[in-house]
Amino acid sequence: MKNNIILIGFMGVGKGTLSRALAKKTGMIALDTDDMIESMENEKIKTIFKKHGEKYFRNRENQVALWASKNVNNAIISTGGGFPIYAEDIQKMGKVFYLKTSFDGILKKMLHAPNSKKKLKKRPLFKNPESAKKLFNSRLETYEKKADYVIEVENKTTDEIAEIILKEMAKK
Numbered sequence: 001m002k003n004n005i006i007l008i009g010f011m012g013v014g015k016g017t018l019s020r021a022l023a024k025k026t027g028m029i030a031l032d033t034d035d036m037i038e039s040m041e042n043e044k045i046k047t048i049f050k051k052h053g054e055k056y057f058r059n060r061e062n063q064v065a066l067w068a069s070k071n072v073n074n075a076i077i078s079t080g081g082g083f084p085i086y087a088e089d090i091q092k093m094g095k096v097f098y099l100k101t102s103f104d105g106i107l108k109k110m111l112h113a114p115n116s117k118k119k120l121k122k123r124p125l126f127k128n129p130e131s132a133k134k135l136f137n138s139r140l141e142t143y144e145k146k147a148d149y150v151i152e153v154e155n156k157t158t159d160e161i162a163e164i165i166l167k168e169m170a171k172k
């Protein structure tokens, strides 16, 4: 079994922030599936969606999942919000932690962040709260199903969530 920490959850839940905090705490390397795809394509996610379409992006996600499950160990991998929906066998990549929150929790974070405009602009599937909420609801079941651990993150600090994950990782 791979020793990676895999972070899944909806857009804006804080996977990247948590991943970097975990990296700092542990000295592990933090990888991000969106970053890897941007490097592979030498283009931003937004442009990849626009130029090649969502299906192309999802194929890249699958490629990253396969590569990571074969080649990556001892890392923290934060994933795009759709990654666990489209990529097969993400449990082969490592221990999967689902950062669970309500849609209101997501909205609060996305709309009230100081860099809110930038956060929304780079996410082609977060066009408006209504469509994002539909997407959110359609994914809940799969997130739960693909997770080894579900962490309710609302009202928890990044540090608290990191400690929960590290405790779980230390158990095995």
Ligand code: S3P
Binding pocket: 009, 010, 011, 012, 034, 045, 079, 080, 081, 082, 083, 122, 123, 124, 125
């Ligand atoms: C997506 C989430 C994004 C990014 C892409 C598609 C999704 O990642 O992968 O815009 O389908 O939910 P974040 O969850 O980091 O925003």
